[in-house]
Amino acid sequence: MAIQDTCVIVPTIREYENMRMYFENARTHDFDLSRVHVLLVTEDFCDTEEMKAMLDDEGVSGEVFDGTRREEWYDAHEISDYADVVPAASHAETSFGLLYMWANPQFEYGFFIDDDTLPIDEFDFFGRHFDNLHFNGEIERVQSDSSWVNVLYQNYDGELYPRGYPYAAMNETVETDTTVVNDVIASQGLWTNVPDLDAVRILMDGDLQGQAQTRTSVEDFERDFVAGSGQYLTVCSMNLAFEREVIPAFYQLPMDDNKWAVGRFDDIWSGVFLKRAADIFGKQIYNGAPLCEHNKAPRSTFDDLNNEVPGLELNEHLWEIVDSVGEDADDYAEFFATAGETLADGDWSEYNNGEFFNHVGEYMIDWLNCLDELN
Numbered sequence: 001m002a003i004q005d006t007c008v009i010v011p012t013i014r015e016y017e018n019m020r021m022y023f024e025n026a027r028t029h030d031f032d033l034s035r036v037h038v039l040l041v042t043e044d045f046c047d048t049e050e051m052k053a054m055l056d057d058e059g060v061s062g063e064v065f066d067g068t069r070r071e072e073w074y075d076a077h078e079i080s081d082y083a084d085v086v087p088a089a090s091h092a093e094t095s096f097g098l099l100y101m102w103a104n105p106q107f108e109y110g111f112f113i114d115d116d117t118l119p120i121d122e123f124d125f126f127g128r129h130f131d132n133l134h135f136n137g138e139i140e141r142v143q144s145d146s147s148w149v150n151v152l153y154q155n156y157d158g159e160l161y162p163r164g165y166p167y168a169a170m171n172e173t174v175e176t177d178t179t180v181v182n183d184v185i186a187s188q189g190l191w192t193n194v195p196d197l198d199a200v201r202i203l204m205d206g207d208l209q210g211q212a213q214t215r216t217s218v219e220d221f222e223r224d225f226v227a228g229s230g231q232y233l234t235v236c237s238m239n240l241a242f243e244r245e246v247i248p249a250f251y252q253l254p255m256d257d258n259k260w261a262v263g264r265f266d267d268i269w270s271g272v273f274l275k276r277a278a279d280i281f282g283k284q285i286y287n288g289a290p291l292c293e294h295n296k297a298p299r300s301t302f303d304d305l306n307n308e309v310p311g312l313e314l315n316e317h318l319w320e321i322v323d324s325v326g327e328d329a330d331d332y333a334e335f336f337a338t339a340g341e342t343l344a345d346g347d348w349s350e351y352n353n354g355e356f357f358n359h360v361g362e363y364m365i366d367w368l369n370c371l372d373e374l375n
Helices: 016-028 048-058 067-076 080-085 091-103 125-133 199-204 244-249 266-280 301-322 332-345 355-374
Strands: 006-011 036-041 061-065 109-113 117-119 137-144 174-181 184-193 225-227 239-243 284-294
Touching (some): 006 091, 016 036, 016 048, 016 117, 036 048, 067 080, 080 355, 091 109, 109 244, 125 239, 125 284, 174 225, 199 301, 239 284, 244 266, 244 332, 244 355, 266 301, 301 355
Parallel strands (some): 137 225
Antiparallel strands (some): 109 239, 117 284, 137 174, 184 239
16 A cells, blocks of 8 residues: 555535546546545535545545534644634635645645546546656746736637736737756646636626636647746646645635635635745746646626625736745745735735735734644
């Protein structure tokens, strides 16, 4: 039996049965599931017994954490004072999985999988992510004159931009070349079917059901790539693998449960911090395969719009702030502390809901203090 070194974190209140397909994919491609411990992060109103039964039926190691059990875990680890770093009823509850990993040093690797995704048969989902994390060789490098890389650049250049891509960075001029990659800290798998768009772009695409009229396919992602140093890109946590070392700088930012009603940027902003850290320390984020099928459930596009609008202006500027800090940091925690202090202490009154930056910065500092307590 392999050493259990991988924690798979799945935020779910709906379709947790999708994990059966990921386990089937692993078996089909001879990936050793004994390496994996699955964490289903859910809510008290969900059927946790059924979730446990699914994991037992599949013969896969795992646990289910609803809100009550998370509180018990905080108490047991003496970090109840920091329980609010993980917001209630938010996709950012994936941060609980990061805390769980930090408290269990055997986990060298983490995976984020969303419950509205499925693996694609032709890709060895787990195996390919591990190949990416251990990649050493030549790969396409992408950069633009706006300092942002559109992960859909290969077939939708200038036509379709993913959730979190700044509006001011659109209409960019893209350049590609080849670089040598030898230290990957995260592997972002992209997605077919429903593209990961924000509500404004979904409306522009003519859809009122929170999805999009445009659909992506395997053929839209021909090559794997990295974004050049000093370049940013949207990092979506629906299909993502990462190394343990990044956890101090990979906090999924607190969203939804705040007085400004800012939501929907937890993974996007965490990706901005991760990319800045990667550049400082000479690391890379690998993008492309393994693709997953994104089956976003229909919902009101206007509901998503209401959640996104309070943070849209902030999203235009966060990366500029982050891009100016942490150059002299010695490790991920020091970089994240510097970034957190910059946000917490800054005057952001020129922006709509600028105080949310101060709020985020304070929570970033609490995140690091919480990790210290777990140590």
